[in-house]
């Protein structure tokens with residue numbers, strides 16, 4: 001067995017990133033707000049829109065944008081059933097009614113045809129998520145929205161820098177919301193960005209941000225230290241020699257134990273969910289200058305990082321058993337922002353347990369089916385899992401992981 005083990009996800013927060021944050025934090029108040037503005041300008045330029053505003057989180061942005069639309073009684077938002085549960089929580093908390101649409105058969109993003117069929121007089125907005133960096137069919141979404149006079153919200157939490165049909169994620173809709181949470185492809189250990197071409201939306205968010213309390217420097221430093229520890233434990237050699245033995249031990253009990261422990265939990269009761277969501281939003285703080293300094297650094301290498309990840313994903317596309325994959329290699333990965341590579345298997349748990357014996361850690365995905373009447377989405381929730389994909393993986397690593405997955409899959413079958 002290989003000495004080197006492969007993490008489900010390698011947190012991208014190097015010592016250099018850490019020093020960038022400390023350096024910016026040490027700068028005190030000097031030119032602090034300028035840093036955030038510079039990051040916003042560069043981000044808007046990357047996406048190809050006139051305006052961007054740094055926000056505390058993607059969910060914060062979705063919630064406040066829906067409030068800004070001034071929802072009337074029973075107004076609806078159409079959104080995917082298979083998504084991160086904070087997204088429907090934001091919709092409900094805003095006072096809008098979520099109308100869920102199942103995923104496209106054979107894929108994970110929303111079925112755009114069905115989505116258009118759900119448009120009714122009470123519909124105010126369509127919200128799409130570009131899951132795992134893969135774009136939705138935005139031409140069709142926009143066509144349907146224009147016909148109905150609806151707003152289009154892009155949830156770009158997984159798609160920072162993604163390009164589809166020659167346009168970046170976040171430039172298609174009326175607004176785009178990005179997440180810079182830990183584990184994202186542009187991570188500043190929290191925060192996010194709103195992008196728009198609409199001056200009124202920009203102005204609204206600018207005022208909202210100005211009214212938020214500042215994030216104290218000690219809080220930023222604490223978050224950076226935590227992020228650095230997580231990075232050490234999910235990269236080499238920390239993962240192979242500390243984290244993996246623990247993961248392995250816990251998996252003897254239950255292969256999903258760590259997933260449950262690490263994934264954000266949402267209350268099943270809707271009233272509790274809204275209270276918790278609003279509590280979280282009310283505690284939000286302004287995006288800080290040290291985070292912006294880190295964001296600028298990461299933005300300058302974003303395309304390079306995304307290209308490197310896409311090349312690795314293409315290798316997986318070509319070499320992994322087609323039965324585990326979502327699509328053929330013919331589709332290509334150019335332009336996708338891939339922090340995650342997902343596979344599907346009806347024997348997910350068995351396969352994941354078997355992969356641990358090869359030194360490969362995987363993760364049951366954080367996305368959930370948020371509406372019981374969506375069978376494809378339900379199946380995705382139980383079948384989908386993430387495999388290692390990081391910019392530090394060498395060709396030999398990729399070859400080993402691919403071979404092991406194919407072998408474990410054959411064994412699970414046979």
Ligand SMILES: Cc1ncc(COP(=O)(O)O)c(C=O)c1O
Nearest residue numbers: 057058059084155157179181192
């Ligand atoms: C698809 C998707 N949308 C929205 C969010 C929420 O992002 P944030 O944590 O920045 O609110 C996430 C978080 O991981 C996500 O995965």
